[in-house]
Amino acid sequence: MALWAVLIAIALLIILSIVGTCLATEKQSAAERAEEVFNSVPLVVYWIVLVGLLIAGFVLFKRLLRSPGLLAVHLGSGLILIGAMFGSDRGHELAKNLFGTKKIPSGYMRIYEGQTRNTVDNNLGQEIGTLPFSVKLKNFWTEYYEPDQPWVLLVRTLELKEDGKLTWVNKPIEWVKGKDVPVPGLDVQLRVLEYFESGRPTYAADAKPTLEITLGEGKKRIEPVEVGKEIVLEDPHLHLHMVRTFTNLQVRSTGETLLVVNKSGPPNNPALMIEMVGHDMPKKRFYVNENGPMHGKLPGNLKLSYLFAQPTGAVADLTSNLPAMEIRITHQEKSRDMWFLVRKNWNYTGLSLSELPGSAERERREDEGIYLVKQQGQIRDWKSDLVVLEEGRISEQKVIELNAPLHYGGYHFYQSGYGKDGGKQYTELSVTSDSGLLAVSIGFILLAGGAFWLFWLKPAWTYLIKGRDDAL
């Protein structure tokens, strides 16, 4: 009779589990619905009956107690069920009613960088409880794999979508060195003439440094650099005076003052000293390198970049981690060769549509063009540096990530998600009570150990002692 009850109980669980996989609705996933069903009152009764059957088994079948393997698997199963029931939401409610414990079964915490919290929310963001300690997010960061292709060639255009809105679209250009390929969305052909994954720009022997001046609306002006030269800008109204050039600018501290020197050696930091004076601006000095002024802020939308010399090409250089690509753009009979050279700290380089052959016939929109863009690899990990504070003192500190939670004060804190809100980084922690954890863990060990003893070790032992026939 008891064994029939066991067979029926297991069969029922099989059927319920299969049904549980098909419960998805429009608003809830199958997992969410299954969780509700398996924690409902009828199923709670079922779980209690199942535990009761296991206990009855120990009473009615002495063999369960005599056989270590059978004892372990049945005891282990019982402990897993009991531990899981203790750890469930209903288990926590029962513990609260019987023993007055105020543990939160589970919840979430969204903590911004630098913020300290001790409250836990549900999945709707509503506060459901307070922890007896606080958690602070010291720092959060994501880590990325190196992409297989660090740089990709793509065309960026504005496209009219079905909703009538113009939307930026980036389409990759599938290139093969030495072969003409069409550029998606444009009436030009592109051929990659040369590509170095690690390249270094080369310069003509008589190359001279230039100052690239970018004014409002992206207007650019290239001025050859000559010490003593003065340039007048109209908008904003400024006088620029080229005072001195450096091939390798360095700033040295002499205790109380800072000294700017030109260090000998390769041109690692070429720069230009400029004095600027304007209508409403007193004389100001800037040191400008290829990335712009090394300190201070330029007036208005003005941008300056000191280019040591205009590169005429590139060669492979394994010490550089920057790519170089020579392309040929062809439109009907006209073609143009150019180099895409990436500068330090740049994530992309390219040329706009207006610079392409045949651009006169095309409608021009700023920023549309062909670009060599740096790819970000797939996310490898995201980590939160957490500090636990009790009564104002640091009790614990740990950097958590997926598969490595923080365990403190009867709770586990899991790295659940992250995001950015108004420019501030935050982490999402999943908080879970550790009630029932010990029983479940012991249950796992007993169940696995018992199964191996019963089906592997005992027959293997019999095989060794008595031979194969007895073991089988």
Added chain:
Amino acid sequence: MHFKFDTIQGILIYAAMLSYLLAFIAFLAKSKKLGGVLYATGFGLAVAAFIYRWFDVGYIPLQNLFEVFLCLGMLIYPLTLFCRRFLGVSGQAPDALIGVIILFPAGCVFEAQQLKLPPPLQTWLFAPHVAAYMFAYAVMAKACVEAVKQLLRGDTPDDPLAKAYEQSTFRVIRLGFPLLTVGLILGCWWGKIAWGDYWNWDPKELWSLVSWLIYLEYFHFRYMFARKWPRINSAFAVGGFAAIIVTLLWVNLARIFAGLHSYAS
């Protein structure tokens, strides 16, 4: 379909499949020696394919369905040897055919695209959890074959061959059940340290529980009615393997069962 004729990986897989298929034919033609050599050669090629993949991706290749089936195709030969030597269960011919069937999806269906390990899979539990399940699935596939042989013998009482097949089924399931148990437990443990819950009621979790429960039911039923209804015992074995197929394939691929385990597709 994703054929891989232009890669070393693909060629190794197809060579292993061909070797297994020729072994199956040789066994059917009662040429045991030739069949044995071909079966062993197929195993060697399957191992080479697995090791090649391992070096190619830089981690133990058990991340996606392509890699899982590649591993399974490798395990079938040692399983045959073990069962014959220690469990007294033969069946080289069907095992060789199982090898071909298992390698077919790896060679012709699933993409071999290398993927970087996403954060949830970056744990030491990943390899043991999947490996335990892969061993278990290979074993239960063999048990299913023995069970089908028993069912095909008909309902003749005291048929010695039917009894032998029923016994073989039991011995092989006895071998695979602890692995299925460990795979399930490691999955629960992993869920606990990754997401905070041993059990998320995910469709894949529920189907893996169904597989385990069917074999559990098998043991209890056989304990009660071994000699009375041996065909029902075998039906349990076939049902359990059907649940494994659903767990492995349908749940990963069917959108209606979208859940936490979907990354494995």
